[in-house]
Amino acid sequence: MIHKDLQNPYYIEWIEFLKASEHWSREEIEKYQLEQLRKVIKHAIENVPGYRKLYKSVGIEPNDIDALTFDNFRKFPFIEKEIIRDNLKEFTYPTEDMEYVTTGGSTGIPFGFYRDKKAFARELASKAYQYYRVGWKEGVRQMVFRGIPINTEDHTEFYPEFNELRCSSYYLIPEQMEIYRKKAFEFQPEFLKGYPSSLYIFAKYLKETGKDFPQVRGILCASENLYDYQKELFKEIFRARVFSHYGHYEMAVLAGYCEYEDIYHVLPQYGYAELVDKNGNIVTQPGQMGEIVGTSFLMYNTPFIRYKTRDFAIFKGFGCPSCGRPYQLWERIEGRLQEFIVTKKNRYISMTAINMHDDIFDPIKQFQFYQREKGVVVFRYIPKGSLSSDVIENIRKRLLVKLGDDVDLIMQEVNDIPPTARGKHRFLVQELKLDIGDL
Numbered sequence: 001m002i003h004k005d006l007q008n009p010y011y012i013e014w015i016e017f018l019k020a021s022e023h024w025s026r027e028e029i030e031k032y033q034l035e036q037l038r039k040v041i042k043h044a045i046e047n048v049p050g051y052r053k054l055y056k057s058v059g060i061e062p063n064d065i066d067a068l069t070f071d072n073f074r075k076f077p078f079i080e081k082e083i084i085r086d087n088l089k090e091f092t093y094p095t096e097d098m099e100y101v102t103t104g105g106s107t108g109i110p111f112g113f114y115r116d117k118k119a120f121a122r123e124l125a126s127k128a129y130q131y132y133r134v135g136w137k138e139g140v141r142q143m144v145f146r147g148i149p150i151n152t153e154d155h156t157e158f159y160p161e162f163n164e165l166r167c168s169s170y171y172l173i174p175e176q177m178e179i180y181r182k183k184a185f186e187f188q189p190e191f192l193k194g195y196p197s198s199l200y201i202f203a204k205y206l207k208e209t210g211k212d213f214p215q216v217r218g219i220l221c222a223s224e225n226l227y228d229y230q231k232e233l234f235k236e237i238f239r240a241r242v243f244s245h246y247g248h249y250e251m252a253v254l255a256g257y258c259e260y261e262d263i264y265h266v267l268p269q270y271g272y273a274e275l276v277d278k279n280g281n282i283v284t285q286p287g288q289m290g291e292i293v294g295t296s297f298l299m300y301n302t303p304f305i306r307y308k309t310r311d312f313a314i315f316k317g318f319g320c321p322s323c324g325r326p327y328q329l330w331e332r333i334e335g336r337l338q339e340f341i342v343t344k345k346n347r348y349i350s351m352t353a354i355n356m357h358d359d360i361f362d363p364i365k366q367f368q369f370y371q372r373e374k375g376v377v378v379f380r381y382i383p384k385g386s387l388s389s390d391v392i393e394n395i396r397k398r399l400l401v402k403l404g405d406d407v408d409l410i411m412q413e414v415n416d417i418p419p420t421a422r423g424k425h426r427f428l429v430q431e432l433k434l435d436i437g438d439l
Helices: 009-020 026-047 049-057 062-067 081-086 117-134 174-187 196-209 228-238 389-403
Strands: 099-103 111-115 142-146 156-159 164-168 191-194 218-221 241-246 255-257 264-266 271-276 289-296 307-318 328-334 340-342 348-350 364-373 376-383 408-413 428-430
Touching (some): 026 062, 142 174, 164 174, 196 218, 228 241, 271 307, 340 364, 340 428
Parallel strands (some): 218 241
Antiparallel strands (some): 241 255, 307 328
C-alpha cells in the first residue's frame, strides 16, 4: 500500500522543495526568509483586518513592506494567543478550504484558529523531512504510543495506510504494557514514536522486569520536552538513535535534532524563529534562554506573525559543525512541562494526551487541572459567559473518555487561574509526589 501522505500532492511538492533547498547557504536562507516575511505581512495587511489595524496603530504602512529588513521587522509588535482567540474573525482570512482547529497546548488556554489543507500537508512533510535524518521514511513499520483512547480489547489498532501500530498511552499499567511488548514481537517495528513521558514509562517497565524488546532503528519523540535521563534510558533499553523535535499546532516554528548531534536545528523554510528575553530583546549569546517567537510561512488563513509561543529554548548559535547546515541552533527546549495525572489504578496519564483538537473548550476562557488525591482530579475553569449545566456535563464526559473510569472528575468554576512566577499557565497543578516528570 502507498503511504497515505505520499498520495497528497501538497505533501510531495513540499518534500521536494525541502530536499532542493537542503544545501542553501546562510545568505540564501536569509534571502528566502525575508521574501516570505514580506509576503505574509503584505497578505496580513491587505486581507486580515486585525493585523491591518494593529500595524496601523504603530505606524506601519503597506508601502513599508517592500523595504523590510530583519532589523526593522524586529520592531513589529508581538502577537499573543489571547488577541487572536478573542478576535478570531478579525485575524482570519476566510477561504473555502479552511478548517477550524483548536489546541489547549501546554498552557491551559483554549485556542482555536483556521488553516487550509496545503498548510497541514506541508506541516506533515516538514516533520517527515526531519525524520529522514535518522533513516525514517514513509511506510516503515512504526509502533506509535498515542494519547487517544483505543477501545479494542488490547488497546491497539493497526493503520495500514501508515503501516503503523497505534497503542493507547492511557493504559500504561504493567499488564497492558506486557501486551504492547508482545504485540511488538509480532509487528517487528522499525521505529517507536510517541510522547517521551509515555515511552519512558514503557522503558522503565522493560528495565524493571528485565524483559526484552525487538531491535528498532530509532525512537521518535514529540509533543513534550525530552530530558537527558529519559534519553539515556531509551538508549539503554532500545539500543537505538533517539530523535526529538519541537513544534506546535499553530505551525510557526519547527526544530529537530541533527543526525549527528542532539542539538535542535530550526527549519528555516518553515517559518522565522526568534528567541527574545523578558524585555523583548533578541537573544544573541550562546547559553542564554529566550521565549520562542515564530512567524509562520505556512499559515495564511489565520496568520501568526511574531507570535509568542510561551515556550522557551536555550540559544546555541548559527551553523552546525557536524552536519554543515547553517541553521539557527538551540541546545534544548525549556518550558514544556511533562505533567501527569495518577488514576485510582495507578495509571499515569500525561497531560499532553489531554490536548483536544476540536471545539470542546470553546465556551471556556481558561482551565487548569488540579490533583492532590490519587484518582481525584479537579477541573478548574473560567467560563466565557454563562454556561448551562448540560454544557459543563458534556465537557466532563468528554474528558472522562480520555481519563478513564478510574478517575473522579470534579468541575469547579473559578474567577481566576494565576500563572506561575515565570508567567507560565500551568496545565496541571499536581500535589502528589511522583517519581517522574517535572514535579
